[in-house]
Amino acid sequence: xxxxxxxxxxxxxxxxxxxxxxxxxxxxxxxxxxxxxxxxxxxxxxxxxxxxxxxxxxxxxxxxxxxxxxxxxxxxxxxxxxxxxxxxxxxxxxxxxxxxxxxxxxxxxxxxxxxxxxxxxxxxxxxxxxxxxxxxxxxxxxxxxxxxxxxxxxxxxxxxxxxxxxxxxxxxxxxxxxxxxxxxxxxxxxxxxxxxxxxxxxxxxxxxxxxxxxxxxxxxxxxxxxxxxxxxxxxxxxx
Ligand code: CA
Numbered sequence: 716x717x718x719x720x721x722x723x724x725x726x727x728x729x730x731x732x733x734x735x736x737x738x739x740x741x742x743x744x745x746x747x748x749x750x751x752x753x754x755x756x757x758x759x760x761x762x763x764x765x766x767x768x769x770x771x772x773x774x775x776x777x778x779x780x781x782x783x784x785x786x787x788x789x790x791x792x793x794x795x796x797x798x799x800x801x802x803x804x805x806x807x808x809x810x811x812x813x814x815x816x817x818x819x820x821x822x823x824x825x826x827x828x829x830x831x832x833x834x835x836x837x838x839x840x841x842x843x844x845x846x847x848x849x850x851x852x853x854x855x856x857x858x859x860x861x862x863x864x865x866x867x868x869x870x871x872x873x874x875x876x877x878x879x880x881x882x883x884x885x886x887x888x889x890x891x892x893x894x895x896x897x898x899x900x901x902x903x904x905x906x907x908x909x910x911x912x913x914x915x916x917x918x919x920x921x922x923x924x925x926x927x928x929x930x931x932x933x934x935x936x937x938x939x940x941x942x943x944x945x946x947x948x949x950x951x952x953x954x
Contacts, residue, residue, distance in 0.1 A: 752776025892952035
């Protein structure tokens, strides 16, 4: 049986919080509630959530700061932010600190649930699922290419130096590559999909992960068999 997606709701207003929890539970999600930012950060560290629904206006540590700190510690759990319609800068700022999506408060419940579903589906495309949706690129848990394999459920990979644990970023980049074999993937796409920072000024972060991946999966980094450079654009992965 497929495990139920786990969602952390972060909301300080009791009525809204209870409404959200109830409606998400009705959709068969496993739901936890945090009522302030500090609590949210602790829960996110202790548990492995599939999605965080994060109110921006929170006491003490606000939603922006929560998201920023999550990303800072390499926690890339999808974050859907609840922003205030009266504060249009919220959206920009929210996306800047690494939120994946946002909804203005007061939100439409049906829309919120739909957005959450989309996010969760995207999230699971790299792990094995019996999800029968057709529009989602899917990868099995374990993918083999050349002499190597990657297991997305254990984060382990067979590399040139044996079986090692890949970093979250390395795994995420490989997911993108493996789901788009023989296609050009631009650095900007990687920044958007893996770092969630489409406007990151420095593509160096991408290059660094590529260097690491080539060390793992290429006998000769200068003549790669799998992770090819496409000059000035990005990369092309051949299995
Ligand atoms: Ca609030």
